[in-house]
Amino acid sequence: MTKKKRRVLILDDEFEVRKLLSDYLTSKKGGYEVVQASNIDEALSVATRQPFDHILSDVFLGPDDDPDVETGLDFLRKAKAAGIDSNIIIMSGKADVDMAMEAIHMGAVDYFHKPVTAEHLFFVLRRAEEQARLKKENELLRNEVKQKYSFQNIIARSPAMKHIFGIIDKVKDYKTTVLITGESGTGKELVAKALHFNSVRKNAPFIPVNCGGIPENLLESEFFGHVKGAFTDAVRGKKGLFEEANGGTLFLDELGDLPLTLQVKLLRVLQEEEIRPVGDTRTIKVDVRIIAATALDLSKAVAEGRFREDLFYRINVLSIVIPPLRERKEDIKLLVDHFIEKYNKRLNTNIEGVSPEAMQILLDYRWPGNVRELENLIERAMVLSDGKIIKAEDLPPSVNTSISKENVDGLVGLDATDLSIKKASKVLERELIKRALERTRGNKTQACTLLEISLPALLYKMKEFGMMPAT
Ligand SMILES: Nc1ncnc2c1ncn2[C@@H]1O[C@H](COP(=O)(O)OP(=O)(O)OP(=O)(O)O)[C@@H](O)[C@H]1O
Ligand SMILES: [Mg+2]
Known part of the structure; x- marks a missing residue:
């Protein structure tokens, strides 16, 4: 694979300087592609049309005795204004250190004195390339972090x-x-x-x-x-x-x-x-x-x-x-979709959604562990699911026992005339205890966990409802 050559624009009014630098850069060791410009307008015109990794600009771009001579600083200002984002490196004489420093303040990445050796020139360019790489990496990282914690990510x-x-x-x-x-x-x-x-x-x-x-x-x-x-x-x-x-x-x-x-x-x-x-x-x-x-x-x-x-x-x-999540149920569906998308990527699965029955269970559940519990539950269900849709049976029993409104009606067999909460609650409790014991194959300690009551309370209720096995 041939690597794309890096490109350098040399801006200097002196032909000899351009020739020397160009020879250095295009030599076998340099391996750069070089374009030359002898004045600011020419340089701006090429640099706005083609991308350059580096632009080397002389400080004084005209005869020394011209008081209105344009400088590398003028070029720098115009290049920045034109949105040119190449590394601009200033070449100065030993006497123009102040100008070089000012150029750095204005956004030049580096400067060197003329005459320069090939080694020093390569060193400056490589250092600028490394800096540019780091800067880009940091920007990417910052964007990533920014995106991760943007509001958009609080679902x-x-x-x-x-x-x-x-x-x-x-x-x-x-x-x-x-x-x-x-x-x-x-x-x-x-x-x-x-x-x-x-x-x-x-x-x-x-x-x-x-x-x-x-x-x-x-x-x-x-x-x-x-x-x-x-x-x-x-x-x-x-x-x-x-x-x-x-x-x-x-x-x-x-x-x-x-x-x-x-x-x-x-x-x-x-x-x-x-x-x-x-x-x-x-x-x-x-x-x-x-x-x-x-x-x-x-x-x-x-x-x-x-x-x-x-x-x-x-x-x-x-x-x-x-x-708590149970007080903002409107968020549940959105969160479910979000976590399915997240874990499809992570688990490399292809789950499309949740069955209406399973969704109803999720909407009715109390969510003591809130969003974290929902997230863990979705991940687990996605692993267990056989098809593309998460079904009620993919949900853990502790969640699945929660009672939806329809279930309550069906379960208790409420008749429209009897509005006694006391009576209805008793029937409901008895039914729930029966189910919990069925599910845990008679293990009372486990049943308590599902029912979210203490063992003494369970034993008391079983006795009250005549559910105690004959001993
Ligand atoms: N609205 C939300 N949108 C997306 N993810 C959420 C949301 N709320 C919580 N989470 C996720 O749920 C998990 C728990 O969130 P977080 O750690 O911020 O909660 P916490 O209140 O600090 O919990 P704890 O009190 O247990 O420390 C994290 O994985 C988080 O990304
Ligand atoms: Mg926390």
């Missing part, structure tokens, strides 16, 4: 979630602390990431910390860092999470699990915006946005003395409450 259409999108959009760029609450699996981390990756801080780090996951004796140094020798194991100084997140966002997950001792220190940092590494006498200024999340009711933790009231108020300036 929702319920008014409650749309309201949350509105809040994210309004507050994303402020440094205000945000507290995200919601049951497990509702998407708290997803919302935190959306806040960060859509904000002015998006190019700085997003650092998640699980406040309950770090041993208490290490917490302080994890958060604030330590100096060398601060404690026995501290053979090296270490940056804390606050410093790592500087300029970006620190995501304090499971904030309710943070021990009281650290709560005091966190409050101080939030108020003073500076940290003191363990064992250090100095403090360090930090610029960090805090987003916290918790599945606990923090105000209850405050009432019970497990969470400091002052910290609670400092953190809870702006709160986003993500409702």
Whole structure:
């Protein structure tokens, strides 16, 4: 396979210079394709019509005694304005270093002095190529990350979630602390990431910390860092999470699990915006946005003395409450489609959708594990499914026992005249217990799990309904 030759445009008013550089570049070792231009208009005209990897431009493009002579800086300005995105490299005499520096400020990628050796010229070009490659890679990466955490990736259409999108959009760029609450699996981390990756801080780090996951004796140094020798194991100084997140966002997950001792220190940092590494006498200024999340009711933790009231108020300036999935059923169908698409790619399957019966079961289920549970369930069902459609029997029994409205009517055989809730509930309970015991082949402990009641409660009800086997 022959590699495409890289292309260089040489802009210099002196024929000898163009000839020399061109000889270097087109030599066997160079292997570049070269086009020459002797003035700015000519250079702009070719460079807007054909792509070049590099443009080498002289600083002074005319006779030395002409006071109005155009310069490489003029070319640079016009080339940028024309949207030319080649690497522009300035060639200067030893005396024009200031101009070369100015060119760099204006967006030239590099400069070198004339006369230049072939080796030095190749070195400068290769370095520019490497830089361009890295820049492109970084852009791709950033776009990928941006896309991953764009709003579009939080799948929702319920008014409650749309309201949350509105809040994210309004507050994303402020440094205000945000507290995200919601049951497990509702998407708290997803919302935190959306806040960060859509904000002015998006190019700085997003650092998640699980406040309950770090041993208490290490917490302080994890958060604030330590100096060398601060404690026995501290053979090296270490940056804390606050410093790592500087300029970006620190995501304090499971904030309710943070021990009281650290709560005091966190409050101080939030108020003073500076940290003191363990064992250090100095403090360090930090610029960090805090987003916290918790599945606990923090105000209850405050009432019970497990969470400091002052910290609670400092953190809870702006709160986003993500409702459980069972309270926004409009999102279920959309999420199901989204996860089917996601896992079709990942599992290399070809599932087209969910049968109406299975969908009804999904809509009726309580979803204690919220979106995470739904995602896991869809993945599992896709693996188990025989055909292109996920059916009721592909769903796990714990979900499948949930009772749809039609089932309830059928099950209880409600007649229109008897409206006693008490009577109807009894019939329903008895039927559900019977089914659970059938499904678990009489295993009462397993039946309790399906029924979501305790074993004593099951035994009591079985006795009440005369379901106890004769012993
Ligand atoms: N609206 C949504 N759209 C798409 N995926 C979602 C949505 N909500 C949650 N998820 C997915 O569900 C999973 C759980 O989300 P996340 O980790 O953000 O929840 P959490 O509230 O932080 O849960 P926990 O309290 O258990 O830490 C993730 O895989 C996430 O991508
Ligand atoms: Mg989480």
